Amino acid sequence: MKKFAFVLALMFMPLLMFTGCGDTNTSNKIVLSEVTHSIFYAPLYIAMTNNYFADEGLEIELLNGNGSNNVMTSIISGSATIGLAGPETAVYTALQSEENASSPKVFGQLTACDGSMLISREADADFTLEDLRGKTIIAGRKGGMPAMTLEYALKQQGMIAGRDYTLNLDYDFGMVATVFESGIGDYCTMFEPVASDYVASGKGAIVASIGQMGGYVPYTAFIANEDYLTNNALQAEQFLRAVYRGYLFLMNAPIEDVVDALMPQFVGSSRESIQSAIENYIELNAFASSPVMTEDGYDRLCNIITNAGELDGSVDFNKVIDNTIANKVVKYFNYA
Numbered sequence: 001m002k003k004f005a006f007v008l009a010l011m012f013m014p015l016l017m018f019t020g021c022g023d024t025n026t027s028n029k030i031v032l033s034e035v036t037h038s039i040f041y042a043p044l045y046i047a048m049t050n051n052y053f054a055d056e057g058l059e060i061e062l063l064n065g066n067g068s069n070n071v072m073t074s075i076i077s078g079s080a081t082i083g084l085a086g087p088e089t090a091v092y093t094a095l096q097s098e099e100n101a102s103s104p105k106v107f108g109q110l111t112a113c114d115g116s117m118l119i120s121r122e123a124d125a126d127f128t129l130e131d132l133r134g135k136t137i138i139a140g141r142k143g144g145m146p147a148m149t150l151e152y153a154l155k156q157q158g159m160i161a162g163r164d165y166t167l168n169l170d171y172d173f174g175m176v177a178t179v180f181e182s183g184i185g186d187y188c189t190m191f192e193p194v195a196s197d198y199v200a201s202g203k204g205a206i207v208a209s210i211g212q213m214g215g216y217v218p219y220t221a222f223i224a225n226e227d228y229l230t231n232n233a234l235q236a237e238q239f240l241r242a243v244y245r246g247y248l249f250l251m252n253a254p255i256e257d258v259v260d261a262l263m264p265q266f267v268g269s270s271r272e273s274i275q276s277a278i279e280n281y282i283e284l285n286a287f288a289s290s291p292v293m294t295e296d297g298y299d300r301l302c303n304i305i306t307n308a309g310e311l312d313g314s315v316d317f318n319k320v321i322d323n324t325i326a327n328k329v330v331k332y333f334n335y336a
Helices: 013-017 039-049 068-077 088-096 145-156 173-181 194-200 210-214 226-231 233-252 255-265 271-283 295-307 324-335
Strands: 029-034 059-064 082-085 105-111 117-120 136-138 166-168 187-190 205-209 220-224
Touching: 029 039, 029 068, 039 105, 039 233, 039 255, 039 271, 068 082, 068 088, 068 220, 088 220, 088 295, 105 226, 105 233, 105 324, 117 194, 136 173, 145 166, 145 210, 145 295, 173 187, 187 194, 194 205, 194 271, 205 210, 220 226, 220 233, 226 233, 233 255, 233 271, 233 324, 255 271
Parallel strands: 029 059, 029 082, 136 166, 136 187
Antiparallel strands: 082 220, 105 220, 117 187, 117 205
């Protein structure tokens, strides 16, 4: 495996050897570190607004990790109970950990495709991928899911990075909009509602959906230390149950009610931007219909990482993914 951008997280790896024996979380408070704040994670925010976590006896403290590497660092160090990030970080960490050593595990999948939009500086109703030839796309940091899925999606369309276009991987994803607005790059990728807000302000235009080009990808997932999942299995199950209730509300409630549930989390965005983003994501099948990550999905994830040159070997499915709790949640709702 090649170098990647969360070396800091690995500095905390030895802590995993000492933080679990009887280390049960007796508090009802869960500190959740999210990779970024986006409508892409709507089921989570709906669960918060609609008090689904409170119904499970849980209190959520939400922190913006500003990048998967930072989220993983917070999980390993113990400053966060659960992380919401790209599952590639768990793959990287598992590959770096010593044989038979415990490492953070993915225990629930939230999204099922790339949620970013390709942004140009001006509207282009006739945009095609040919317009990318010779151009530079700002896509977030090297080794992150936004950059890797973009490269993978474009490769499926016959566009090769370094040959047909240039990927700028110098900036964390949270900085992409600011950097693009400063004049750097020809195109960039943004999540919602940032993309729709950016367009509404007259600064650019959405010309393509990366998720539509790339298809199914287990893109974002909940990750926790293995010791937490062992010693606090019921709490982790309650957490996933609340999130899944948020998903069911999202998919079944009137769109006006969905927007109402999301507005408290996105006070700077208009109702129109939020509704447009949600409708686009639903049309893309962006939200995972089950928290269980399949082995086929995991293999596709590893193919994307390998294509980006970030993975030289394979990492066993069971070293990265633990579906024990997710399977219980699915069974719970099947019988609820």
